[in-house]
Amino acid sequence: MTGQPPSDTCRTLLLQIASYLDRSRPESLMWPASRDLLVGQFAAEHYGIRRDLVAEAEAELLAHAPGVVPGIKRSQYAEQLRAAAA
Numbered sequence: 001m002t003g004q005p006p007s008d009t010c011r012t013l014l015l016q017i018a019s020y021l022d023r024s025r026p027e028s029l030m031w032p033a034s035r036d037l038l039v040g041q042f043a044a045e046h047y048g049i050r051r052d053l054v055a056e057a058e059a060e061l062l063a064h065a066p067g068v069v070p071g072i073k074r075s076q077y078a079e080q081l082r083a084a085a086a
Contacts, residue, residue, distance in 0.1 A: 006064045006085060013042045013061055014085040018078035026075035032068045035077075039065065 006014065017038050021030070043057035066080045 007060060009046070009057060010060045010064055011085040013039075013046060013057065014065065014081045017042050017061075017065075018081040018085070021074040021078040021081070024074070026073065026078070028074050030068050030072050030074045030077040034074075035065060035068050036062070 020038070020042075039058050039061040040054075043054045043061060047053040047057060064084050066077075066084060068077060072080075
């Protein structure tokens with residue numbers, strides 16, 4: 001986490017990722033690599049070919065999205081993302 005609050009775009013993307021996790025295998029385990037992939041995917045979907053903005057969004061998302069602890073389910077991690085977006 002950073003000392004700065006998340007931007008509006010970051011909040012939106014955190015909430016979109018949380019919603020996705022709730023819809024897609026919510027009882028499965030969440031993995032650190034899944035966090036990284038989802039951050040990249042949602043940033044790229046939001047900004048498209050604007051690689052500079054995608055990179056900035058990824059960095060901010062990774063700064064605000066909690067780390068994945070072993071054994072956490074996707075639905076539980078979604079709750080943590082919502083809290084980070086608040």
